[in-house]
Amino acid sequence: MTLWVEGATGKAGRRVVAALAAAGVPVRAASRHPGAPAGAVTPVRFDWYDETTWAPALGDADAVFLKGLDSDADAAAIMARFVGSAPAVRHVVFMSAAGVDAAPDHAPRRAVELAVQNSGKRWTILRPNWFLQNFDEDEWVFAKALREDNDLYAGSGDSRVSFTDTRDLADAAVTVLTEDGHDGRGYTLTGPEAVTFGEVAEVLAKVSGRPIRHLDATPEQHRAHFARSGRPDAWVDHMLDLFELVRAGVSAPVTDDFERLTGKPPRTLAAYAEEMWRG
Numbered sequence: 001m002t003l004w005v006e007g008a009t010g011k012a013g014r015r016v017v018a019a020l021a022a023a024g025v026p027v028r029a030a031s032r033h034p035g036a037p038a039g040a041v042t043p044v045r046f047d048w049y050d051e052t053t054w055a056p057a058l059g060d061a062d063a064v065f066l067k068g069l070d071s072d073a074d075a076a077a078i079m080a081r082f083v084g085s086a087p088a089v090r091h092v093v094f095m096s097a098a099g100v101d102a103a104p105d106h107a108p109r110r111a112v113e114l115a116v117q118n119s120g121k122r123w124t125i126l127r128p129n130w131f132l133q134n135f136d137e138d139e140w141v142f143a144k145a146l147r148e149d150n151d152l153y154a155g156s157g158d159s160r161v162s163f164t165d166t167r168d169l170a171d172a173a174v175t176v177l178t179e180d181g182h183d184g185r186g187y188t189l190t191g192p193e194a195v196t197f198g199e200v201a202e203v204l205a206k207v208s209g210r211p212i213r214h215l216d217a218t219p220e221q222h223r224a225h226f227a228r229s230g231r232p233d234a235w236v237d238h239m240l241d242l243f244e245l246v247r248a249g250v251s252a253p254v255t256d257d258f259e260r261l262t263g264k265p266p267r268t269l270a271a272y273a274e275e276m277w278r279g
């Protein structure tokens, strides 16, 4: 079995690669900027927007972990084309996001889920909630403003989020990629508790000893903040849509899917903060 992981240098993908390698599974780690091979990991160059990279990157892979494209109106069509171009691939594991299964069929991420489900392959969908690692690793979602200004910039009001540690996502991915019994299933992977962004700020402040506070941005403030990233307007719109979903309570439910899949409890905000934010 050779596994192929897309987004292999990202917050989620690189932990999926590490967890597979630790489980002794050969893995092809796909991104536009592959690093050097190490042990069972073979980095390969792959670009969603350059189809000539697809087949060489896949090589002999028979199962894939995909995150697909966000904020691209053609994401579902590109996903369908990619999966259709890979006859040797038998199992597709798609990382979507918590709540997407309840979205209308035409919603961008739900359309990608449906493209996977209708691909004719065996499929499994993982739906993690907002990543804890956004706080220290995602420069423009939270990390830069936290680092430079102690501001947790989130237009969320008092809505709650059951944050997911990306290492739990990776452990769940190893389970569904390497064990039978997960075909045609979707799993919503959450942390063990739902907290407000105000409570997150309190935890990070206490552990770091810094005056971190929740800045409950209006949509206009948020748009201006994200626009400073220099990322495309479609990404800014996508982020504002995500915070609207948070305010609507979509990110609050807590599930036991992770524990049922892996037999262990999900990692906590407190443990993450202790590890990454201790001052």
Ligand SMILES: NC(=O)c1ccc[n+]([C@@H]2O[C@H](COP(=O)([O-])OP(=O)(O)OC[C@H]3O[C@@H](n4cnc5c(N)ncnc54)[C@H](OP(=O)(O)O)[C@@H]3O)[C@@H](O)[C@H]2O)c1
Residues within 6 Å of the ligand: 006, 007, 008, 009, 010, 011, 012, 013, 030, 031, 032, 033, 034, 046, 047, 048, 049, 067, 068, 069, 070, 095, 096, 097, 098, 127, 128, 129, 130, 131, 134
């Ligand atoms: N962040 C969250 O809180 C969260 C929660 C739930 C679900 N998700 C889902 O997770 C996904 C994001 O995952 P992440 O946070 O791990 O990503 P990330 O940290 O932003 O990393 C993006 C990865 O994609 C690669 N990449 C970017 N553009 C590419 C292209 N054109 N072709 C091929 N590879 C490309 C990047 O590597 P190179 O630059 O080297 O190509 C990198 O490995 C999203 O689809 C989102 O819906 C995120």
